[in-house]
Amino acid sequence: MTELGRTPKQIGNVIRRARKRRGWSQTQLGDKAGLRQETISLMETGNPAARIDTILTVLAALDLEFRIAPRTRGESADIEALF
Numbered sequence: 001m002t003e004l005g006r007t008p009k010q011i012g013n014v015i016r017r018a019r020k021r022r023g024w025s026q027t028q029l030g031d032k033a034g035l036r037q038e039t040i041s042l043m044e045t046g047n048p049a050a051r052i053d054t055i056l057t058v059l060a061a062l063d064l065e066f067r068i069a070p071r072t073r074g075e076s077a078d079i080e081a082l083f
Contacts, residue, residue: 003017004072006071007046008046008047008048008050009045009046010046011043011046011050011055012043012044012045012046012047013044013046014064015040015043015044015058015059015062016044018062018064019040019044019062022062025037026040026041026044027040029058029061029062032061033057033058033060033061034057035054035057035058039054040058043055043058
């Protein structure tokens with residue numbers, strides 16, 4: 001399944017959904033990624049200060065990967081979510 005993450009909030013939502021699909025708590029994901037529960041919480045709420053290496057570590061713990069692709073046209077609701 002491919003999910004779109006154009007903003008920190010969208011990326012946080014992707015991480016939260018993937019964690020919940022696995023039935024993990026934020027603490028469990030933090031343990032698997034070697035991070036504190038508070039860090040996972042900040043990421044999931046869209047903290048824009050999250051470092052790329054931390055995001056990649058969490059994605060790896062969830063068995064996900066980061067891909068870069070040409071930007072697609074979205075619906076007007078997608079555009080509004082950016083602002």
